[in-house]
Amino acid sequence: MKKSLLPILLILLVSAVTAQKSEWYKGNLHTHSYWSDGDEFPEMIMQWYKDHDYQFVALSDHNIIAEGDKWKAISPDSLYQNAFKNYINKYGDDWTKFEKNSDGLKVKLKTLSEFRPLFEEPEQFMIFKAEEVTSYLDDKAVHMGAINIEHVIEPKEGATIVELIQNNLDAIKAQEKEIGQPVLQHLNHPNFTYAITAEDIKQLNGERFFEVFNGHPYVNNYGDSIHDSTETMWDKVNIAYHAMGKPLLLGIATDDSHHYHKFESKWSNAGRGWVEVRSRELSPNAIINALEAGDFYASTGIELSKLEFNGNELSIGIKSEEGINYEIQFIGVRKGSTKSEILKSTTTTNASFTIPEDVLFVRAKIISDKKKKNPYKVGDTEVAWTQPVSKK
Template sequence: MFDLPFDRPGRFWRGNLHTHSDQSDGAWPPEKVARHYREAGYDFLALTDHFRAEYGFPLTDTRALRTSDFTTLLGAELHAPITEIGSSWHIVAVGLPLGFRPPVPGESGPELARRARAAGAFIGMAHPAASLLTLADAESLDAAHAIEVYNALAAREDRGDSWHLTDVLLSRGHRLSTYAADDAHFQPQDPPGCAAWVQVRAESLVPEALVSALKAGHYYASTGPELHDVRVDDGWITVRCSPVRKVLITGGTPGLQVVEGKDLSEGTLPVTMFAGGYCRVTVEDASGGRAWTNPIRLEPRAPVSIEA
């Protein structure tokens, strides 16, 4: 699992890891996409156009769009046949080098992901629920650093949330971090961009620092609330955040710990001995927006009881 990032050096930088432009099937040119996120208060953006033959295998070069207070990460959404149910893999690769070679005939999704990871990329399973990934599919993608637990574009089809598969993988011992993304294409029928993002803890806005922090799991994901601090101490977990109506702790066993109220900005809950030795924190605000920590490593200990 992952160490909490809140007391690490540096600060949080807001960014989107899964975005498309007119270099593949998006509606806007890269310049307009970057300006949209920069003006919305984002610190960085990964343009991940579909790395397919029909688009000329684009690895969109966004280096010229970087400014002193906004940067871009080079990446792509990689594809290869075939999953158990779907016709193609969807794999987010952020931090790819220019010149990354297109898939060769017969190269599988897991093989392509391994090659991208070896080239230095942060690898994510894109929208598993929308792609109908099975457990066997997910376990075969052994190069993945992370799983896309929320995809705002897929939410319009009621398949935006992929936490069920994620918790099964975590309970089986897979070490995966968890990110949210809007998968924006800016087509007229699509939900607006800037609907889901990550907050990455790093010492600078240098692309290499951001990619390293992503690989280490030093970030949290959100569709609205801010997490200011989360810490585990002597069997209790304390959460400080922007005002929310609910703070939840879940883990590898059915059930949860929850505190609810109006305009909560802090919650302290006991950490029981979740199966698999991990838990995660979710907060939910009054409008239904959520923020999620990465899976938190728990030391083996006896369950903590609550006295009435």
């Protein structure tokens, strides 16, 4: 009897270890298609991301989900007419419904439920149902990602930027409660139209994520002489959040991809920014739970071989490339200070930082001298950001 139980116990032990093992998954949480103001069919976009070793993508068109009937008029420009021919050649006449007359070419877009089965594979690739909730106050644009939703969230209004953001944030959270599954909400490109300041974000209740990097050319990631960069905003907000006892704001990198046929810095192309998430599996709930736990980093190209925090020490390892130089900066805020500073810097590819008692929180920024291909700004090099952590 005891001998017969041994193999079963071994199987259970192996299964338990396997279940607890985590993997890194690469994903883009901000993607546009012909369903709103992107310039490509969603099938072609998903194929690009899958071919480029992404494991998940959120299709986040403006105030719409890829559901129902939508016909898209294709530009008469030969670039887009040829792109349509490529689409037909790839998926065939049976897949595509279109009309061509004196008014031009119109194509009926495929829904998420129709094209999802073409791409999704367990532990290989997953598509989030998502929306970019898009609203305005006068000439100020407020865009918010809502990831893993079930139905469209209508944009809310507000008398001030703070009220407008809070109303939309509350609407996203209300759907999360309604559908009974985690929904990731992130504040997009705060410096787009310079609509949102650190002071605005400080006043919000429940804001956990924002885009520290967005690949669209008009979003002003680096600020200007009178506006903070998104990184500076990040630390300013977290000084306030720490003082108020709120969870620290976490930073993601995204493409905000719109343009799939013209390539240079003045276009919003795919492949500029993403997140690497450590999760027990590739599923919507698991990925969002890992993001909410801060178990991820944002990147424009750098990969990490090690990212650990034991409650006291933050440790970083880089998957280094031959001939490329790196710098690891541990950036934090000392008690009583109103700004962040570089607390430690090293040009090694492995480094650790023990948080002293007088430091509120620390994050790491990893910088390389490798030029980014098709960058957000000409001259950009590849960078990665870890999430801020506090001493426990």
